[in-house]
Amino acid sequence: MxxxxxxxxxxxxxxxxxxxxxxxxxxxxxxxxxxxxxxxxxxxxxxxxxxxxxxxxxxxxxxxxxxxxxxxxxxxxxxxxxxxxxxxxxxxxxxGKRVFPLEGERHLLLGGGIGLAGLTLLAKELFKRGKELLVAYGARSKEELALLSFLERLGVPFEVYTEDGSYGKRGLVTEALKRFKGWTVHACGPKGMLRAVKEATKGEAYLSLEERMACGYGVCLGCAVKTAGGYGRVCYEGPVFKAGEVEL
Structure with missing residues (x-):
């Protein structure tokens, strides 16, 4: 309620x-x-x-x-x-009605920029349940890793990517997908990143979408996104969607 x-x-x-x-x-x-x-x-x-x-x-x-x-x-x-x-x-x-699934034993969480904030509660819950997981956190540079200290305090396994190589691994956070095939993938971040995740996972990842919204419970239709079956409201049918269900 x-x-x-x-x-x-x-x-x-x-x-x-x-x-x-x-x-x-x-x-x-x-x-x-x-x-x-x-x-x-x-x-x-x-x-x-x-x-x-x-x-x-x-x-x-x-x-x-x-x-x-x-x-x-x-x-x-x-x-x-x-x-x-x-x-x-x-x-x-x-x-939000649709949330991240907790089933499965191995989980890869990809957070781009401020999008990491949409995944940390999931990371905490998976860790509490004894699941194998890795959080991959990406940003353009070290200066933009605003949530790094918070992520460190969570105590979950993680690695960091920066596009300019100023901290952690050099490259895009989606590089982690190459090393964790077969894991359940969850992602939140910029649209370009989510498109790359969708393509790399052949639509099997779970994406937390961010759209402008006014009401929060499906009335205003301001956060509608195109789906395979028509349109879905991020605030009501989401915010988590299977990547193959939505157009990005």
């Missing part, structure tokens, strides 16, 4: 000039049952300006706290950077 709640801002700090970590405190028990792949929507300021909400993946959870990461891309996220600790924001959660 979707709930509208008041969340207290515990932390809202920059990791890089464009990427921020936001920690929200919610009523005890309100995060129970949230699944890897689901997301929340929040109003980026305590006022009615802007009116619309913004969607963010659950990067980590405790009994009453949610961690999300966001990149400053427009007016809404710019306003969010000004929210102070102790202020309260209106939050809708949990959203």
């Amino acid at each position: 979707i709930h509208e709640l008041s969340a207290r801002v515990v932390k809202n700090r920059p990791l890089t000039p464009r990427v921020y970590e936001l920690v929200l405190e919610l009523p005890p028990g309100s995060l129970r049952g949230v699944k890897p792949g689901q997301f929340l929507m929040l109003k980026p300021s305590p006022t009615f300006d802007p009116l619309g909400r913004r969607a963010f993946a659950f990067a980590d959870l405790t009994e009453s706290r949610a961690v999300v990461f966001y990149e400053v891309r427009g007016r809404g996220t710019k306003l969010l950077t000004r929210v102070k600790e102790g202020e309260r924001l209106s939050v809708l959660l949990p959203l």
